[in-house]
Amino acid sequence: MSATYTPIENTPGGKKAAGPVGWLDDRLGLAGVAKKNLRKVFPEHWSFMLGEIALWSFVVLLVSGVFLTFWYQPSMAEVVYDGSYAPMRGLEMSEAYASTLHISFDIRGGLLMRQIHHWAAALFIGAMLAHMLRVFFTGAYRKPRELNWLIGIGLLSLGIIEGFAGYSLPDDLLSGTGLRIAEGMILSVPVVGSYLSFFMFGGEFPGDVIIPRLYMAHILLIPALILGLIAAHMLLLVYHKHTQWPGPGRTEKNVVGYPMFPVYAAKAGGFFFVVFGFTALMGALFQINAVWVYGPYNPAEVTAGSQPDWYMGFAEGLLRLMPNWESTILGWTFSWNVMIPGLGGMAFLFTALGVWPFVERWITGDEREHHLLERPRNAPTRTAFGVAGITWFGLAWIAGGNDIIATQFGLDVYAMIRFLQVAIIVGPILAFVITRRICIGLQRQDRDKVLHGYETGIIERTPDGGYSERHQPLPELDRYTITAHDRAPALEAAGETDENGVAVPASRRARLKARARRFYWEGVVDKPTAEDVEHADEHLGEFDGHPAALGQEFRGVSETGVPKSH
Numbered sequence: 169m170s171a172t173y174t175p176i177e178n179t180p181g182g183k184k185a186a187g188p189v190g191w192l193d194d195r196l197g198l199a200g201v202a203k204k205n206l207r208k209v210f211p212e213h214w215s216f217m218l219g220e221i222a223l224w225s226f227v228v229l230l231v232s233g234v235f236l237t238f239w240y241q242p243s244m245a246e247v248v249y250d251g252s253y254a255p256m257r258g259l260e261m262s263e264a265y266a267s268t269l270h271i272s273f274d275i276r277g278g279l280l281m282r283q284i285h286h287w288a289a290a291l292f293i294g295a296m297l298a299h300m301l302r303v304f305f306t307g308a309y310r311k312p313r314e315l316n317w318l319i320g321i322g323l324l325s326l327g328i329i330e331g332f333a334g335y336s337l338p339d340d341l342l343s344g345t346g347l348r349i350a351e352g353m354i355l356s357v358p359v360v361g362s363y364l365s366f367f368m369f370g371g372e373f374p375g376d377v378i379i380p381r382l383y384m385a386h387i388l389l390i391p392a393l394i395l396g397l398i399a400a401h402m403l404l405l406v407y408h409k410h411t412q413w414p415g416p417g418r419t420e421k422n423v424v425g426y427p428m429f430p431v432y433a434a435k436a437g438g439f440f441f442v443v444f445g446f447t448a449l450m451g452a453l454f455q456i457n458a459v460w461v462y463g464p465y466n467p468a469e470v471t472a473g474s475q476p477d478w479y480m481g482f483a484e485g486l487l488r489l490m491p492n493w494e495s496t497i498l499g500w501t502f503s504w505n506v507m508i509p510g511l512g513g514m515a516f517l518f519t520a521l522g523v524w525p526f527v528e529r530w531i532t533g534d535e536r537e538h539h540l541l542e543r544p545r546n547a548p549t550r551t552a553f554g555v556a557g558i559t560w561f562g563l564a565w566i567a568g569g570n571d572i573i574a575t576q577f578g579l580d581v582y583a584m585i586r587f588l589q590v591a592i593i594v595g596p597i598l599a600f601v602i603t604r605r606i607c608i609g610l611q612r613q614d615r616d617k618v619l620h621g622y623e624t625g626i627i628e629r630t631p632d633g634g635y636s637e638r639h640q641p642l643p644e645l646d647r648y649t650i651t652a653h654d655r656a657p658a659l660e661a662a663g664e665t666d667e668n669g670v671a672v673p674a675s676r677r678a679r680l681k682a683r684a685r686r687f688y689w690e691g692v693v694d695k696p697t698a699e700d701v702e703h704a705d706e707h708l709g710e711f712d713g714h715p716a717a718l719g720q721e722f723r724g725v726s727e728t729g730v731p732k733s734h
């Protein structure tokens with residue numbers, strides 16, 4: 169059956185559109201740009217959807233956020249509540265809190281929109297983090313994409329600040345508690361902390377300007393910055409082209425996938441509705457940030473079990489784990505207990521993320537462009553650092569909920585703190601060592617598969633009674649895919665002694681670099697050479713095929729691995 173192809177301009181729709189499109193093109197001259205970009209090829213892999221989830225949840229945030237601005241009042245003026253939520257009637261509260269109750273109880277669809285907005289924020293940051301991890305673990309940030317990585321770090325930090333500003337707006341007891349912590353962190357800045365705090369809150373905490381200020385940042389300043397950065401992120405993505413997984417036909421110079429129009433546009437457009445539908449379902453079915461339960465903010469009160477939104481949990485956890493160190497020097501108080509975990513923790517996280525591509529490039533000395541992704545196992549040290557980072561973040565996050573965990577599981581909260589104080593140092597180191605071993609183990613397994621074939625599950629008995637498992641060669645394409653990565657470099661021992669045993673005057677920098685390179689490549693299992701493969705093939709060549717394929721009687725292997733009938 170053959171379908172006849174009709175160029176779009178000859179279809180009835182095409183003929184109708186020709187006039188207006190021609191009119192526009194005469195004025196904007198976009199046809200050339202569109203032609204080029206609509207044909208842009210986008211490779212396919214499920215993990216490339218994570219960035220899209222971030223993108224679409226941001227769109228959901230914009231749409232639902234605009235709805236909320238119609239009724240929300242960013243004012244700290246005191247009012248007496250007289251809305252339809254009976255338990256609060258007659259209570260004094262800020263206009264901000266009263267308007268949030270109003271949206272929740274008196275505006276049709278208001279609570280749904282608030283909950284969609286809040287769930288979308290949680291998803292936005294979760295998706296960004298997952299997207300960042302996929303970029304990290306596949307080495308997609310390597311040259312030429314370092315700038316896009318940095319833009320991503322900007323987006324992640326702005327997203328977190330935006331979320332924090334957002335959940336501070338209702339001015340309820342929980343959000344006020346969060347702001348109090350932020351104030352504590354600002355106060356802990358040496359020397360100028362109290363001035364900064366006065367500047368931000370317009371005087372003593374909480375003052376009466378912080379909510380309008382946060383509102384301006386939340387609906388204008390930060391979204392505009394995020395939008396600008398997303399635009400730059402997408403432009404760079406189109407300019408660099410997307411990376412792809414290695415495989416037959418995929419090289420550093422091409423991209424194999426579907427064109428932007430119509431396939432990818434339809435998929436991405438459809439995916440927007442999936443994300444919107446998902447957040448709408450979450451908003452409809454699962455309660456989030458029930459501000460009427462907490463009550464209006466009062467600086468003298470804190471609810472037991474107060475928890476921030478999930479993405480601030482690690483910062484809270486670091487604060488809870490820090491010993492109570494404080495010193496007074498020349499009349500100035502230095503609150504290390506707040507400054508180190510609060511400001512230091514976040515600064516450490518974002519600085520480590522920001523500098524990593526450059527540190528790695530310095531260590532490996534790799535100046536080439538990379539458009540093919542790397543399997544995490546083939547960069548064991550990078551993967552190990554990533555898992556160590558996740559462990560650190562996860563333990564800090566657990567510490568942020570230590571009171572809830574202690575009460576729910578009947579644990580001693582002080583014992584938990586002690587344990588976590590040790591675990592947050594030892595845990596990442598252990599995670600690093602174990603992950604690197606696992607990666608190297610997997611590399612070894614890959615090498616074995618390429619050289620000795622895969623395990624068929626057929627157990628054979630030799631005449632002298634020994635058992636062994638029959639191996640079958642991997643299909644050629646699989647072999648190609650497994651081995652489509654760089655060879656580990658030969659490591660030179662920089663400048664210790666020359667051939668006469670005399671110390672070579674290498675610079676400290678060179679020695680440090682050599683040591684870092686040795687550390688980076690330590691234990692890496694190289695892929696087999698062409699000769700190795702040829703040699704192994706001679707062995708595997710003796711193999712006469714799968715018995716089932718040869719028509720021999722064969723009924724497989726039992727659950728215990730012993731042949732049932734062979």
Ligand code: HEM
Nearest residue numbers: 216219220222223300308309316317320321323324410411
């Ligand atoms: C508002 C938040 C963000 C949005 C909307 C976003 C969106 C996207 C999209 C749609 C892609 C292409 C699909 C994909 O590879 O997943 C992409 C690629 C990329 N993103 Fe993001 N992203 C965001 C945040 C981040 C963060 C936090 C990082 C890292 C710190 C990052 C680094 C990158 C890099 C390096 C690429 C190129 C990857 C490649 O070509 O394989 N992005 N981003």
